[in-house]
Amino acid sequence: MTLTVTDLTCDRGGLALLAGVSFTLERGTALILRGPNGSGKTTLLRTLAGLQPAVEGTIEADPDSIAYAGHADGIKATLSVAENLAFWAAIYGQSDIDTAIETFDLKDLRDRPAQNLSAGQKRRLGLARLAVTGRPIWMLDEPTVSLDAESTRRFASALQAHLADGGSALIATHIDLGFDAEVLDVSRLRAAPDAASGAFDEAFT
């Protein structure tokens, strides 16, 4: 499952934010997106995940191979950890949630309602959700926010296991995850301010 992006232009609120994004994500590799706040990392990930259309350029990937995890974890507060995971597994046609619970150390929290979890525990549940989707390409937006050092290590090793398994990952992050990965600095791909592709559209909406 490779993801090939050619000359992609993404916009945010009608203004072109990134232009000329090209890369190939091979099986078993990870690509780290870096750039200051507001440089377009989230916009790029949302475009690739299919949540917003690309202005220009092509994304070549099987849409059924991508699992996206944004800033919010999509956790229901009144459902337990296991119920939350079982729901997402069922949506993706999977049934195994025990491996993910084991990987992200959620065993003791299994039957606890998600509203009683701490921020870091919620994040771990959100990351475990990715693991139950069974999809090869993970798209992660700031996955380590509110994780402690131990959980970050746990996440990094889970990620490496996923890569070794033939999966791939696209990660927007500011921290060093402690393994070798290619880095794409999105701040260099900033669209020229006058190349506001959506400016006319916006005038008519």
Next chain:
Amino acid sequence: MTALLLRDLRLAFRSGGGFGLALAFFLIVTILVPFGVGPDTSTLRIIAPGILWVGALLACLLSLDRIFAIDREDGSLDLLATAPIPLEGVVAVKALAHWLTTGLPLTLAAPLFGVLLNLAPPGYVWLTLGLALGTPALSMIGTFGAALTVGLKRGGLLLSLLVLPLYVPTLIFGAEVAQRGTSNLDPTTPLALMAGITAGATALLPFAAAAALRVNLR
């Protein structure tokens, strides 16, 4: 799809899920009306079908903004949009879950509340049948409205303003069914027209709502 339906039903029954809210609201409206217009049974008998329908409609409106807003807040909606089930299916299941937790209880409780308003005996069957056929349209149209306003902060009021005019045909035919039922006239024509609205809404609105959601998710 089944998983989504079961999750939504489970969430509705858990604390803060809002199940029973619509029913309680419906009950209070039907209790308040006799206080307002006086206990004269012949007046109540005349206005009962209309009051019951308006009450059911307003009760249905109460929980509409929860359909997508909560999923949007906690990020589930983004994840559902990228999940392997079609967004049209998500919309249809959400509308079905809304109907099962709102429209169906209202339909079942309506005959009971009819007693409070001294509804004429032949009207009970037609009121229940009318609500059973009409409330799915209310849920479906409401889900469409919720999809339109999902990106807005405090979109609940705008949602009511958008949705209420769209409820008018269902209300007219629904109240007409109950009215004709109580006065022993043949109610099949308005009943068929209302069933037509429900069928049309169920067939077309999932697509419109999914398109609105896609725009709002950008």
